[in-house]
Structure formats: C-alpha cells, structure tokens
Amino acid sequence: MSFQAAGTDVPLLEDVSLQIQPGERVGIISPSGSGKTTLGLHLAGLHRVALLGHTSGRFWLDGRDCTQNGCEGFAGVVLQNPEIQLFGETVTEEISLSLQQRTGDFDRERELDRCLNLFGLGPMRDHAVSTLSLGWKQRLSVASMLALDPKVLLLDEPTSYLDEATADLLFDVLAAQTEHTGLTVLLIEHDLPRLVPWASRLVSMRQGRIVFDGSPVAYSPPPRLFMEPADAVGTGRSSCDRERVLAIERVSFGYNGCRAALDNVSLSVAAGEIVAVVGPNGSGKTTLLNLVKGLLEPDNGRIICASPANRMDAVGLVFQNPDSQLFAHSVFEECSFLPRNQNLSIQEVSSRTRQALAQVGLQSQAERVPFSLSYGEKRRLTLASTLSGRSTVLCLDEPTVGLDCDCFGQIAGTLRQFSAQGGAVLLASHDSNFVKAVATRVVTLRAGHIVDDTARQGDIP
Amino acid sequence: MTAAWWTKLHPLTRLALFLTVCLHAALGQEFLPQLLLFVGLLLLLFTCGAAASHYRLLIWAHVLGLPGTLLLFIAIGYEHAHLWSEALSWGVVEGARYALRLECLFLANLVFISITSTREIISLFSHRWMPTAAGTLLSTAVRFVPLSLTEARRIYDIQRCRGLRLRPWAPRSWLPIIVPLFVSQMCRAHDTSVMLVVRRMAPRTGAASPRKLGSADWLVLGLALAVCIQTLL
Numbered sequence: 297m298s299f300q301a302a303g304t305d306v307p308l309l310e311d312v313s314l315q316i317q318p319g320e321r322v323g324i325i326s327p328s329g330s331g332k333t334t335l336g337l338h339l340a341g342l343h344r345v346a347l348l349g350h351t352s353g354r355f356w357l358d359g360r361d362c363t364q365n366g367c368e369g370f371a372g373v374v375l376q377n378p379e380i381q382l383f384g385e386t387v388t389e390e391i392s393l394s395l396q397q398r399t400g401d402f403d404r405e406r407e408l409d410r411c412l413n414l415f416g417l418g419p420m421r422d423h424a425v426s427t428l429s430l431g432w433k434q435r436l437s438v439a440s441m442l443a444l445d446p447k448v449l450l451l452d453e454p455t456s457y458l459d460e461a462t463a464d465l466l467f468d469v470l471a472a473q474t475e476h477t478g479l480t481v482l483l484i485e486h487d488l489p490r491l492v493p494w495a496s497r498l499v500s501m502r503q504g505r506i507v508f509d510g511s512p513v514a515y516s517p518p519p520r521l522f523m524e525p526a527d528a529v530g531t532g533r534s535s536c537d538r539e540r541v542l543a544i545e546r547v548s549f550g551y552n553g554c555r556a557a558l559d560n561v562s563l564s565v566a567a568g569e570i571v572a573v574v575g576p577n578g579s580g581k582t583t584l585l586n587l588v589k590g591l592l593e594p595d596n597g598r599i600i601c602a603s604p605a606n607r608m609d610a611v612g613l614v615f616q617n618p619d620s621q622l623f624a625h626s627v628f629e630e631c632s633f634l635p636r637n638q639n640l641s642i643q644e645v646s647s648r649t650r651q652a653l654a655q656v657g658l659q660s661q662a663e664r665v666p667f668s669l670s671y672g673e674k675r676r677l678t679l680a681s682t683l684s685g686r687s688t689v690l691c692l693d694e695p696t697v698g699l700d701c702d703c704f705g706q707i708a709g710t711l712r713q714f715s716a717q718g719g720a721v722l723l724a725s726h727d728s729n730f731v732k733a734v735a736t737r738v739v740t741l742r743a744g745h746i747v748d749d750t751a752r753q754g755d756i757p
Numbered sequence: 758m759t760a761a762w763w764t765k766l767h768p769l770t771r772l773a774l775f776l777t778v779c780l781h782a783a784l785g786q787e788f789l790p791q792l793l794l795f796v797g798l799l800l801l802l803f804t805c806g807a808a809a810s811h812y813r814l815l816i817w818a819h820v821l822g823l824p825g826t827l828l829l830f831i832a833i834g835y836e837h838a839h840l841w842s843e844a845l846s847w848g849v850v851e852g853a854r855y856a857l858r859l860e861c862l863f864l865a866n867l868v869f870i871s872i873t874s875t876r877e878i879i880s881l882f883s884h885r886w887m888p889t890a891a892g893t894l895l896s897t898a899v900r901f902v903p904l905s906l907t908e909a910r911r912i913y914d915i916q917r918c919r920g921l922r923l924r925p926w927a928p929r930s931w932l933p934i935i936v937p938l939f940v941s942q943m944c945r946a947h948d949t950s951v952m953l954v955v956r957r958m959a960p961r962t963g964a965a966s967p968r969k970l971g972s973a974d975w976l977v978l979g980l981a982l983a984v985c986i987q988t989l990l
Contacts, residue, residue, distance in 0.1 A: 340955075342951060342954070342955070345950075345951055345954050346947070346951045368954050368955075369954070369955075369957055371955075372955065373951070373952070373955045375948060375952070377948070380945055380948045380949050380952055381952050381956075383953075383956065384874075385874050393956070394956065397956065397957040440956075441955075441956075444956070444957065589918060591914055591917070591918065608917075608918070608920070609920075612918075613918045615915050615918075617941070619937060619940055619941050619944065620908075620911060620912050620915055620937050620941055621912070621915045621916065621919065621933075621937055622936075622937060622940070623932055623933045623935075623936035623937050633919055633920070633933070634919045634920050636920075637919065637920025637921065637922070638920055667940070681919065682919075685919075685920070
C-alpha cells in the first residue's frame with residue numbers, strides 16, 4: 297500500500313506491507329514526519345475521513361477491502377491532545393456517551409464502573425471534565441474509547457502529557473485489555489524504553505517505508521545523540537560559586553482562589569545551571585514556569601530575577617505547541633519577533649537572530665516559510681525565537697514532546713550551550729531520559745510542594 | 758436534588774425557545790414586554806448557574822456597549838432636530854429601547870449556552886434529515902466557539918511572552934494572534950471532526966437513537982410558534 301497526500305509529489309507511505317493479527321500489541325516507531333500517523337490512520341480505517349490524498353495498493357480491515365471506502369467506527373483512536381477528544385460535561389457523562397453508542401447486550405452500570413476503575417477515575421466520577429488536568433483528561437479519553445469496545449485501538453503518542461506513573465499505568469491497562477478481551481493495540485510512541493518490553497511486535501518506519509518489522513527484542517535502536525553526561529559541558533564551578541540569577545521565595549499560588557497549585561515554594565537558580573522540574577501531572581510544574589515568566593502573579597511570596605531588565609524580558613518561556621505561535625512569512629522574521637519587540641537596534645536584532653538560528657541548526661532555513669517546516673524544525677524555531685531575546689533565564693515546558701532522537705540531541709546541545717554561556721535553564725519535563733541527559737539539578741514537585749532538590753553527579757557542591 | 762426544569766425539555770425545544778426569544782427581541786415594538794423579557798432572562802441567567810466568564814462578558818458588554826449606543830442615538834437625534842435638548846430626550850429613549858433589544862438577544866444567547874451542553878447541541882445535528890457532512894460540520898462548529906475563546910487567550914499569553922503589545926488601532930499588531938489562531942483552529946476542527954466520527958457521534962455513525970420529544974416539549978413548541986406568529990404579524 298502507498299499513500300500520496302494531495303498536492304505533493306513525495307509519497308507519505310511507500311510499498312507498505314503489513315498483516316496484523318487480533319490481540320497483537322504493535323508499537324510503531326519512527327523519526328518525526330516518517331509517516332507513522334498516516335499509517336496508523338489507515339490501519340484504523342480513518343484515511344478517507346482524516347487524510348486528503350490517494351491511497352494505492354490494497355488493504356483489508358476485518359476482512360473488508362477498505363482501500364477506497366475507509367472503515368469508520370472500526371477502531372478507537374486516542375490522539376496526543378486530550379482536549380479535543382472529550383465531549384461530555386462530567387467524567388461519568390463522558391464514559392456514558394461512549395456506552396450509548398455501543399451495540400450489543402451489556403450491563404451499562406457495570407461497564408461504567410469498570411471503565412471508570414481502569415484508570416482510577418472512580419473517585420472523580422462527578423467531577424467536571426473542564427477541571428481535570430491534562431493527564432487525567434488523557435486517562436479519561438482512553439477510558440471512554442475503551443468503553444466503545446473497539447476491536448482495534450490506535451494510540452498516537454498518548455503519553456506525551458502523562459507523568460511516569462500514569463504512563464506505566466496506561467501501558468499496564470493496555471496489556472491487560474489485549475490479554476482479557478483480545479483487543480488489538482497499535483501504539484505510536486517515541487518512548488522506546490517503555491515500548492520495547494510492552495510490545496509483542498515493533499514496526500519501525502523511515503521516510504514512509506517500513507524498515508523493521510519484528511520482535512522488539514531483535515530491534516537495535518539508533519544511538520541517542522544526547523545521551524552524554526549532563527555535566528560534560530559546564531562552567532566547571534559548583535553552583536555555590538555561581539551568581540544567582542533567579543530566586544523564588546516562599547511562593548504560593550491558587551487558581552481562582554481554589555486549592556493551592558503551589559504552596560510555599562522556594563527555589564534558587566544559579567547561572568550555568570540546568571534545573572529540571574519533575575513531578576506527576578497536576579503537581580504545579582507549568583504553574584511554576586508561568587509564575588517565573590510573569591504570566592501569573594503569586595498570591596504570596598516573591599520572585600526575584602537578577603537581570604536589570606524586567607522579568608518579561610529577562611525570562612524566556614518556550615511553549616509546547618509551535619503552531620500556537622508561528623505567524624511570520626519567514627523563519628528569520630519569526631525568530632526576530634522577540635528582539636524587535638525589545639526595542640533593540642536593527643543590527644543587534646539581525647545578529648541575535650542569526651546567532652539563535654545557528655544555535656539550533658536552522659541558519660540555512662532562514663528564508664523558508666515557517667509553516668513548511670517539519671514538526672521538529674518548528675520546535676527548534678520556537679526555541680531559537682526565545683533565545684534571540686535578552687533572556688538570562690530560559691524556561692521550557694515539556695521540550696521533548698513529540699520529538700525524535702535527532703531533535704532531542706539538538707535541543708539538549710542548545711540548552712547546554714546556553715547554560716555554558718552563563719544562562720540558567722528551568723525545564724518542566726516528564727521525559728526521564730532527557731532529564732538525565734541535560735539536567736545538572738532535579739527538583740521534584742508533588743501537590744504544589746518541593747519534595748526533593750538534588751544536584752546531579754559532577755555538579756554537587 | 759431535583760433536576761432543573763429546563764433539563765426536562767428536549768434540546769430542540771430549548772433551541773426553538775431561544776429562537777423565539779431572539780425573534781421577539783429583534784422585532785417586538787412594545788417597551789414593557791421587552792423589559793419583562795429582559796428581567797426574566799436576567800433572572801434565568803442567575804439561576805441556571807452560568808459560568809463566571811459569562812457574567813464578565815455581560816458586564817463588559819454593558820460597560821462598553823451602553824454608553825456608545827446612547828451617544829450614537831443622541832448624535833442621530835441632533836442630526837434630525839439640530840437641538841441638543843430634543844436630541845438628548847429622543848436619543849436617550851430610543852437608545853435605551855435599542856440597547857434593551859440588544860441586551861435581550863445577548864442574554865438569550867448566554868442563557869441558551871448555559872442551559873444546553875455541547876453534547877446536547879451536537880445531538881441536535883444528528884438526525885436522519887440532516888446530511889452527514891452538514892451534521893459533522895455544524896457539530897464541529899458548535900464545539901469550535903468555546904474552544905476558540907480558550908485558544909485565543911492561550912495564544913495571546915504566548916505572544917505576550919514574545920513581547921507582543923496589542924494596539925487596537927493597528928491591525929498589523931493583531932497578526933501574531935490571528936494567524937496562529939486560524940492555523941490551530943483549522944487543525945483542531947479537523948481533529949474534532951475525526952474524533953466525532955471515531956466516537957460515533959457524527960450523524961449515522963452511532964447506535965443510539967436520539968431523544969424523543971415529550972408532551973411538555975410539544976406544548977412549549979406550540980406556544981413558541983404562537984408567539985412567533987404574533988410577533989411577525
């Protein structure tokens with residue numbers, strides 16, 4: 297089977313041959329833009345609804361030829377962003393909605409309880425969906441998809457917004473479902489260490505072709521570029537000797553006067569440090585970054601930045617989704633937006649922009665339209681467009697979501713370079729591999745409190 | 758706890774009531790019924806547990822809209838009479854009448870959104886007589902509005918971090934919000950419509966039959982029709 301998107305010459309899928317048996321746990325891996333989502337949508341029978349282009353060759357789902365007709369309703373699908381997948385007002389209503397659409401005889405109340413308890417949603421059954429954190433919303437979206445009782449479940453990077461414990465729980469639940477109900481699971485994922493022991497079969501893709509299809513044990517992954525020690529590039533001084541660039545003093549914050557998202561948090565960050573803030577979903581990581589940037593104001597306590605510039609200028613914040621910020625007609629224009637707004641001279645804007653683009657390896661793409669970049673390149677562009685400003689503190693929210701190993705390496709290298717030049721980095725991440733590779737210090741947040749603050753090997757004062 | 762009375766009405770009945778109120782607010786000539794309608798809608802908004810953002814919207818609409826409307830009518834009055842005293846007396850009365858009309862339309866909209874969930878609105882478009890593509894499009898559009906507001910706020914925060922300063926008189930300064938909003942909402946609309954199909958909520962993809970109209974619904978629909986005819990005549 298091959299697929300070519302409308303208006304393009306390069307096929308997104310080329311000569312793909314695959315046979316999947318009921319009850320298989322298939323992990324699909326590939327670098328960004330290699331066609332794994334396109335393949336997944338075909339396997340879910342949604343290519344006619346979700347893709348614009350031409351599918352050639354033949355493929356069958358459940359014994360039916362679906363090449364030209366599609367097969368909507370054949371598979372359940374869980375996407376990366378849970379926000380768009382939920383339609384109910386409360387947790388119970390969300391699952392009930394799926395049960396309403398389900399055919400066959402079953403005990404509705406029992407099924408509702410079973411689906412709620414799969415992901416520990418029982419105590420939250422009356423909660424409004426809008427009040428749940430992204431991690432809980434993702435649990436709910438998987439539970440409501442399982443409530444439809446599909447034969448096949450496709451999950452496209454479902455752990456992007458999940459903490460370690462929840463991601464483990466998701467993998468356990470999916471494994472149990474395949475054993476007990478014969479569900480076939482297709483899982484598109486970058487998290488290889490978690491995927492390999494879980495999958496019964498691994499499919500690796502590159503440039504639209506399947507380059508590996510077999511047992512996960514037989515798969516040898518490409519080397520991870522960023523896996524050098526975190527202290528390999530550093531100032532060579534302990535954090536005690538370094539200048540303090542950011543101080544968070546007894547900060548508390550609650551949304552709309554409700555439960556405190558952060559409670560009495562104190563943290564000091566020195567120049568040259570890369571501090572990773574880790575913790576489960578809803579522990580307050582993103583809130584902390586927004587407070588440091590100045591998007592939110594603390595209810596109590598204060599945040600002091602050593603830079604003479606105001607906090608909005610001194611702190612750079614890189615968000616997760618690049619499509620939420622790209623607007624200019626060229627990569628250069630996009631990257632120079634921040635320094636232009638900081639009223640720097642034209643020469644300085646130009647030199648800072650070129651320097652930032654070089655730091656992330658996009659100097660040769662300066663004249664391209666940002667929307668034509670790949671996802672990984674867009675992520676690097678958003679990083680460059682923050683680096684081009686006068687920031688001395690760089691905050692990043694989940695910098696590795698949706699990125700492949702090559703992009704990991706480039707982003708890790710850029711952060712090390714920034715810290716080596718005297719900047720401080722504060723990043724919130726669920727990705728333990730990335731944290732191990734870049735962080736010189738790990739701060740653990742739990743329910744709005746700092747429960748652990750550890751300098752990593754080679755950087756202990 | 759007993760369910761609110763409006764939850765017993767079919768979403769279609771609620772939509773019909775909403776349209777009737779809109780029609781009456783737009784075309785009704787009598788001041789007193791308009792005033793009563795306004796008070797009734799205001800009370801309903803307070804009792805139906807509308808979101809705080811709806812109240813904020815209401816207050817801003819008053820603060821920004823009312824003085825502007827009155828000034829506009831006073832100016833029109835001056836154009837006709839060339840006397841400030843007459844312009845003032847005519848402009849205030851007519852302006853208030855016009856503002857009341859707008860307020861009723863605005864309040865009716867807020868009440869309808871507050872008492873009808875997105876899922877119920879979606880279910881309205883899942884009928885046999887609705888073409889599949891049109892049903893999916895309308896369902897996506899309904900979902901689009903509340904999500905767009907949240908997304909616009911998020912994009913504004915992101916661009917604020919990049920030094921954006923919005924100037925209402927300079928449309929160019931709005932581009933960093935409008936372009937990403939358009940792009941992300943196009944992607945979101947696509948993903949939402951796919952999810953509607955996957956969740957079997959798009960027309961003709963589900964097994965559940967739509968809710969039937971009850972006797973109370975028929976009664977209210979009849980009354981609404983009578984009010985519409987009376988207003989039009």
